[in-house]
């Protein structure tokens with residue numbers, strides 16, 4: 001599904017050059033649920049941005065779904081993001097002026113679906129996240145957990161092959177976090193590949209595989225069960 | 234694919250500022266369309282043909298110093314001399330200078346001793362050389378002859394038996410008829426129309442009856458006199474100084490002022506010219522201010538929505554999608570403003586027509602102004618909209 005080889009990403013600000021990722025190689029298989037942990041500033045978000053085609057890498061090779069996407073132009077990357085990738089953010093990132101229905105509609109419009117198709121898909125995902133009754137509400141009228149479920153619905157509406165989540169439970173209390181996690185697990189069971197960055201070791205452990213990023217590199221690849229001590233140490 | 238519905242719901246959440254810009258555009262349309270109308274009206278007025286060979290005519294005004302001055306003799310001698318100068322086409326005397334803002338007018342009727350009615354017209358006392366000296370076109374009839382010339386004492390009131398009139402006056406007094414040979418009256422004795430010239434704008438181009446002109450074959454011997462001297466094309470400025478010198482040389486007992494007919498005309502159109510300049514400047518400045526307002530508001534909204542734009546990009550919006558979003562948003566605001574403005578402009582125009590006798594605003598100039606304002610508005614939004622497209626999709630994950 002995702003194959004990165006010797007990815008490098010550096011940021012140049014005035015005088016300092018930060019190497020956010022270096023010699024970064026990783027493979028994620030179709031249908032996997034991978035959690036990503038690591039210290040703050042280690043490059044987790046950078047990895048997710050490159051994986052999700054939000055940013056190009058400085059160097060290296062990236063195959064998404066078997067296709068080399070390292071050298072695509074902006075338009076091609078936008079279309080790929082729209083069709084193959086779903087995003088879930090820590091801050092939900094719903095559009096405050098649009099109601100929930102219209103929020104989920106945003107990526108579907110960019111996809112070019114007709115009104116009927118969009119409505120069908122929106123109603124379906126709203127039902128999946130259990131918020132059908134709130135379709136005409138504004139994001140501000142919902143709790144954090146509900147907002148994140150809408151954000152997940154928005155990510156799922158386009159039926160992406162690949163779901164990327166950057167600390168999706170970071171702004172939620174533990175009960176809501178658990179609900180969101182259960183939703184993601186459910187989505188994964190239906191075949192969507194998920195990569196989730198998290199600071200929560202319990203949630204990380206629930207994934208099939210955990211990757212630790214330290215200092216811009218994949219540190220270790222161990223089954224989650226053996227790794228729990230290392231995280232708490 | 235235009236995202237009208239989501240853009241409208243977003244605008245609805247910012248209706249105050251959107252409406253403010255729409256109203257600003259509306260007001261601009263009201264002012265600019267009515268201003269344009271006044272400008273074109275003035276420009277058309279200034280572009281009217283005068284009937285005269287404006288560019289090649291020198292004017293001479295002189296005031297005789299001696300009290301017992303032989304004006305008739307001076308005029309004869311001066312004109313003989315002027316007509317003989319190389320480069321001079323012809324010269325005439327005239328009791329007033331056309332387009333100069335000073336002139337004489339009187340009412341002319343078709344019946345003797347008529348108390349009311351008729352037409353008010355400028356009149357000039359001149360000689361048989363006036364047609365050639367002004368470059369007028371005689372459309373029908375004949376010119377004056379030397380024997381028809383009357384020399385009048387300063388206060389003598391004697392009617393000319395023959396006159397030449399402009400076609401405009403002839404058509405007004407004798408609509409649908411041939412005016413040639415018909416008499417005009419200003420009292421009891423008839424003045425026969427022996428010739429009709431195509432056009433002569435008279436003394437005051439601003440006057441509503443400008444173009445009504447009567448010419449008499451007469452010379453009144455007052456202390457002051459005017460000559461109109463037509464030169465060959467392009468010779469005018471070279472003859473300017475020579476004319477003054479020759480006249481002074483021939484007779485130095487007078488104060489002579491030489492000028493050009495173009496100068497006299499420019500002076501009478503000075504107010505119109507000024508009006509056109511002031512109004513165009515005001516219109517352009519207004520457009521500029523509105524454009525600044527739009528740049529400001531669009532930039533402000535884009536800054537406010539940086540995160541949202543990043544999220545849209547992350548969800549698959551292309552750069553084009555983002556730019557188009559803001560341009561469509563801008564067009565919706567502009568369209569609202571223009572619709573309001575068009576209605577208001579037509580209403581405002583009704584008052585201008587009624588109370589200030591300004592021209593009627595038709596749909597074509599209104600449409601042109603609306604289109605220009607729409608383009609200014611879109612142009613102003615373009616730069617911020619293109620900048621918005623450069624917001625990185627990574628903004629969605631990076632900023633808080």
Ligand SMILES: Nc1ncnc2c1ncn2[C@@H]1O[C@H](COP(=O)(O)OP(=O)(O)OP(=O)(O)O)[C@@H](O)[C@H]1O
Nearest residue numbers: 011012013018020039040041042043044045046047
């Ligand atoms: N746009 C940028 N310009 C310069 N440096 C950046 C930029 N984005 C990230 N970095 C740097 O790259 C490194 C990796 O950042 P990244 O956001 O990927 O870390 P992270 O693992 O997600 O951290 P956190 O757990 O705090 O979210 C950091 O040192 C960060 O300062």
Ligand SMILES: [Mg+2]
Nearest residue numbers: 044045046166
């Ligand atoms: Mg991060």
